[in-house]
Amino acid sequence: MSNKTIRKIIIILFSIIMMIVAGREFLIRLNQREPIVKGPGVTTIAKLSDYFEDIKGTIGDTDVYIMDGDEEGGTVLIISGGHPNEISGVLTNVLFIENANIIKGRVLLIPFANNSGFTAGHPGEAYPMRYTINTEWGSRWFRFGDRWTNPLHQWPDPEVYVHYPSGQSLSGFDIRNLNRCFPGRENGTLTEKVAFAITQLIKKEKVDMTIDLHEAEPMYPVINTIVAHQRAMDIAVFAEMNLSAYEGIRIGKELSPENLHGLTHRELGDYTDTFALLAETCNPIQDPCRGRTDENLLLTGKDDFILKAGKLGLLFVPFDENGSPVDERVGRHTSTVLELINSFSELYPDKEIIISNVPRYSEVIEKGVGHYLLEPEGNL
Ligand SMILES: [Zn+2]
Structure with missing residues (x-):
């Protein structure tokens, strides 16, 4: 055998080993799911396919947690994981699911809205596969996904994505962006079908208010803010005032642009009777100017480049060496959700929703997210 042949064999063997190592990680990503504990306030765990059967048995189907209060009142839906790389929303929903006590009204929660996106990382971004939150009894792990539906489940992308039904042109890859696919399409792509199922859920459950939880990079202008559909603006205004007055949380409020289509705060408000709102916190791992991309950055939000x-005045949020830790981001979201619910209840007293046992901003920062995560039974 010549040296050349031996070199070729070594390269082929090395490539096979790399494929096995990477393939194993991809398989784990596709199949493993983090444990979520059914908290004392959860009445039923339904499926999104209960509202649109077409997604049954597909990766688009996802759990819907239903928490019924003791007394009748309004219904609120909390969505997270529309973008699976924005973790504070998912953790906020898990905190509600595992801790909340619903005294009046109903709370519906979809923690992993784009379930397919949780099975992939973004190519070339060096995203960690998962992250771990430490608790007093041990630790809990969660998947860190991509912003878009996994191309294994929806492919190929068109050159230009034409949003249905507005006809607005968007980047081709945004056809896999759940928060560009609302109100959804019954016979559309997987992502459009998931959006359609959520819209159907809102109609069938008569959801009075929908809160969609997100995160944004510090160089993006829509950050640390509430975005409201025009019918929901008064709810956002009261919530913003109370968050600032009572908890010292500085949060903006923005009106959902009428001509920016596919987003929850626009389409759910236009195509259903729900009051549609979206909240953003600051997640430095999403920023293109970040440095080392690892679990530490995801959880501490500390980064020298950001x-x-x-210091060069390029960011839209205050940012210092303390970074943007996950406890602070989750605390912002829990307080924002609770304050939006309070504002809604004050404005529409016949639809009042009362929730107890969910920690607010200062409590989450003081005790940490892990303090509020329950211990799952069985293997982790
Ligand atoms: Zn987002």
Whole structure:
């Protein structure tokens, strides 16, 4: 055998080993799901396919947690994981699911809205596969996904994505972006079908208010803010005032642009009777100018390059060496959700929703997210 042949064999063997190592990770990503504990307030765990059968048995189907209060009142839906790389929304929903006590009204929660997106990382971004939250009894792990539906489940992308039904042209890859696919399409792509199922759920359950939880990079202008459909603006205004007055949380409020289509705060407000709102916190791992991309950055939000960008005046949020830790981001979301619910209840007293046992901003920062995560039974 010549040296050349031996070299070729070594390269082929090395490639096979790399494929096995990577393939194993991809398989784990596709098949493993983090444990979520059914909290004392959860009445039923339904499926999104209960509202649109077409997605039954597909990766688009996802759990819907239903928490019925003791007294009748309004219904609120909390969505997270529309973008599976924005973790504070998922953790906020899990905190509600595992802790909340519903005294009046109903709370519906979809923690992993784009379930397919949780099975992939974004190519070339060096995203960690999962992250771990430490608790007093041990630790809990959660998947860290991609912003878009996994191309294994929906492919190929068109050159230009034409949003249904507005006809607006968007980037081709945004056809896999759940928050560009609302109100959804019955016979559309997987992502459009998931959006359609959520819209159907809102109609069938007569959801009075929908809150969609997100995160954004510090160089993006829509951050640390509430975006409201025009019918929901008064709810956002009261919530913003109370968050600032009673908890010292500085949060913006923005009106959903009428001509920006596919987003929850626009389409759910236009195509259903729900009051549609979206909240954003600051997640530095999403920022293109970040440095080392690992679990530490995801959870602490500390990054020297973003710090430098802040000193150059390039950021839309205050940012110092303390970073943007996950406890602070989740605390912002729990307080924002609770305050939106309070504002809604004050404005529409016949639809009042009362929730107890969910920690607010200062409590989450003081005790940490892990303090509020329950211990699952069995293997983790
Ligand atoms: Zn988002």
